[in-house]
Amino acid sequence: MAAFASLGAQTTDLIPPGKADLRDTTQDATRALEAFLASVERKAFRIAQIALRHEADALDVVQDAMMQLSSRYASRPAQEWKPLFYRILENRVRDMQRRRNVRSRVMAYMPWRGEEDEDAVDPLDMAVDQGPLPPAQLESDEAMAALEQAIAALPARQREAFLLRNFEGMDVAETAATMKCSQGSVKTHYFRALQALRAKLGEFRT
Amino acid sequence: MKGDDIEAGSSEFERRTRALLLKSAEELPGAVRSRLTQARYAALAARPARLTPFARRWVPVGAAVAAVLALLIVYVPAGRSPLEGPLANAGLEDIELLSDNDAVPLNGDQDVDYDFYEWAANEAAGSAAPAVGS
Numbered sequence: 001m002a003a004f005a006s007l008g009a010q011t012t013d014l015i016p017p018g019k020a021d022l023r024d025t026t027q028d029a030t031r032a033l034e035a036f037l038a039s040v041e042r043k044a045f046r047i048a049q050i051a052l053r054h055e056a057d058a059l060d061v062v063q064d065a066m067m068q069l070s071s072r073y074a075s076r077p078a079q080e081w082k083p084l085f086y087r088i089l090e091n092r093v094r095d096m097q098r099r100r101n102v103r104s105r106v107m108a109y110m111p112w113r114g115e116e117d118e119d120a121v122d123p124l125d126m127a128v129d130q131g132p133l134p135p136a137q138l139e140s141d142e143a144m145a146a147l148e149q150a151i152a153a154l155p156a157r158q159r160e161a162f163l164l165r166n167f168e169g170m171d172v173a174e175t176a177a178t179m180k181c182s183q184g185s186v187k188t189h190y191f192r193a194l195q196a197l198r199a200k201l202g203e204f205r206t
Numbered sequence: 207m208k209g210d211d212i213e214a215g216s217s218e219f220e221r222r223t224r225a226l227l228l229k230s231a232e233e234l235p236g237a238v239r240s241r242l243t244q245a246r247y248a249a250l251a252a253r254p255a256r257l258t259p260f261a262r263r264w265v266p267v268g269a270a271v272a273a274v275l276a277l278l279i280v281y282v283p284a285g286r287s288p289l290e291g292p293l294a295n296a297g298l299e300d301i302e303l304l305s306d307n308d309a310v311p312l313n314g315d316q317d318v319d320y321d322f323y324e325w326a327a328n329e330a331a332g333s334a335a336p337a338v339g340s
Contacts, residue, residue, distance in 0.1 A: 034250055041242045042231040059241050066249035074253050144226050166220055167227040198219060 033074050036081050037066055040168075044089055047163045050148050051093045051156075061096055065089040083178040086168065090160055090178075150200040154193050157181075161189035162197070 041062060048058035065088040073084050151159055157179070164175045165186070175190075176183045216224070234242075 030250060030253065033253070034246065037246045037249060041246060042234055042239075045234065045238065045242060046227065046231045055238065059238065059245065062242065063245035063248065066245055067252050070249040070253045140226070140229070144230050147223055147226055148230075163227075166216075166224050167231075194217075194220070197223070 029074070032078055033070060033081075036078065036085075037070075040082065040085060041066070043168055044085070047086075047167065048089060048093055050151050050163070051159060052096055053152055057096055061089065061092040064092050082168075082170070083174055086164060086170075086178045087180070094156065146201060147197075150197050153200075154196055157185075158189045158193035158196065161186050162193035165190050 044062045044065065045058055048061045049055060052058050052061065065085060068088050069081065069085050073081070076084065151162065154162065160179055161175060164170045164178055165172070170178065172183045172186050175186045179186060179189075
């Protein structure tokens with residue numbers, strides 16, 4: 001095995017001195033992909049969590065989206081990664097929601113339904129263990145919870161348009177590419193999402 | 207229009223919702239951040255190995271050379287033996303003799319009737335040579 005290792009070292013030494021940058025191409029691409037994933041992972045998780053209302057499912061969905069982008073689309077130009085990634089993420093979210101719907105329908109016919117619920121939130125996870133929150137933090141948390149609930153209640157396309165435009169900061173063209181629809185549709189979905197959110201969250205208005 | 211542009215053209219309601227969402231993303235629990243980091247590294251590990259341009263150019267050449275060498279090693283000894291004439295196929299005949307159960311044992315077996323073989327050889331020599339006086 002040592003012979004193979006030394007062979008690899010010799011092979012890299014065969015790269016002509018004038019083209020030394022060739023050996024860094026793969027490492028650069030990996031670093032670029034890692035930087036991209038690091039830049040989107042938190043927002044992607046929050047987007048999935050808001051849609052699914054479940055932390056573990058959101059993590060699974062984000063990981064699936066990362067894996068698919070990395071294994072299938074990493075060779076695409078870096079500027080295409082963001083629309084591709086969020087399209088994959090949204091597809092995964094919908095797959096998860098469909099699976100849940102099917103499971104809940106099947107479970108509804110089972111005689112032992114309600115005895116075991118894997119998706120039930122563990123009360124210990126919900127417990128606040130940091131003592132009383134300051135009023136500003138409490139207000140912020142309550143506002144976030146209300147906002148999250150209102151966004152989750154939006155139709156899927158409106159939710160997607162709102163989160164991509166408002167949270168991820170995509171422009172209309174990028175959002176349209178991600179959602180595979182026209183820019184006019186994006187504007188319509190976004191406008192309707194804003195209207196619905198304003199109607200529910202009146203206190204957000206200034 | 208990126209994030210800053212959205213800020214510029216948006217209402218107070220949009221700015222407030224955006225600030226809340228960004229804050230929630232920044233303040234994720236450590237366990238979630240750790241899981242996301244693990245997921246990122248798993249995704250990078252799943253990335254198909256890409257050959258450098260240098261390797262892309264030379265790996266097919268190396269494979270072709272290896273294939274030609276393998277063909278030479280396999281086919282040349284069978285097609286061209288270094289021995290010419292009657293000894294060309296001696297190797298195969300030797301294998302047949304050694305694997306023949308009815309052949310004369312070559313290991314000095316005590317049960318072999320050497321007198322019979324000597325007589326048979328003499329008889330064969332006698333019949334081949336012209337008889338004395340004939």
